[in-house]
Amino acid sequence: MSDIFDGFPPAAVQFLRTLRENNSKGWFELHKQDYQNNLLKPLQALAAGLGPLMLSIDPDFTVTPAINKTISRIYRDTRFSRDKSPYKTSHWITFKRLRQEWKDYPAFFFEISPDSYRYGMGFYSASRQTMDKFRTAVDRNPKAFLAATSFYPNNRTFTIEGEQYKRPLKAGISTELQEWYNRKSLYLVSNHRIDADRVDRKLIFDVQHGFEMLAPFYHYLGKVAT
DSSP: OOOOOOOHHHHHHHHHHHHHHOSHHHHHHHHHHIIIIIHHHHHHHHHHHHHHHHHOOOTTBBBOBBBTBBBBBBBBOTTTTTTOOBBBBBBBEEEEOOOTTTGGSSSEEEEEEEEEEEEEEEEEOOOOOHHHHHHHHHHHHHHHHHTTTSTTTTTTTTEESSSOOSSSSSSSSSSSHHHHBBBOEEEEEEEEEESSSSSTTTTHHHHHHHHHHHHHHHHHHHHHHH
């Protein structure tokens, strides 16, 4: 199914950049077809192409390539935000289990913005309780953690992100382990600039390879979360 994804064309990148400068209902209504043809359709094709791999990683994933299933809505919820811009200028695909507490369960994602794209896996916004479970799991069985993250030390694709505590939560552990241990939330991400005016179709193969690499750590985090 990866053959159906042909990248994000220049028109998709241009749409995002122009929307950033003209974030209004009037402008969007005039360019709604551009959004559907040039941005939404490639997102749907990418989600569909990744679907079989995602189900092989977790059969409980939702993989339907549709808005509010795997693909984000373009409309922003401005009820509780100072920013009243009506439309999102970043759009994403998320592969996760359907569950009420999904923010405390790991998920895979791809996101495209006007000047960059990124993909990875981790917690969207883990609670302190979930991160405490993660730290307890590392303390109790460091070998299992090291096995699940054995790909990381020599990889050139992903980096660890997520807000960190200002002070170490535990003294006497290595700098490498502290990088994981001292997070308020945790995810691994591969960040890329859009240097040309398009994103090539080979993106899907890069994402597939990256998600396969992350799969063991996804299962580790899943056990922590449950």
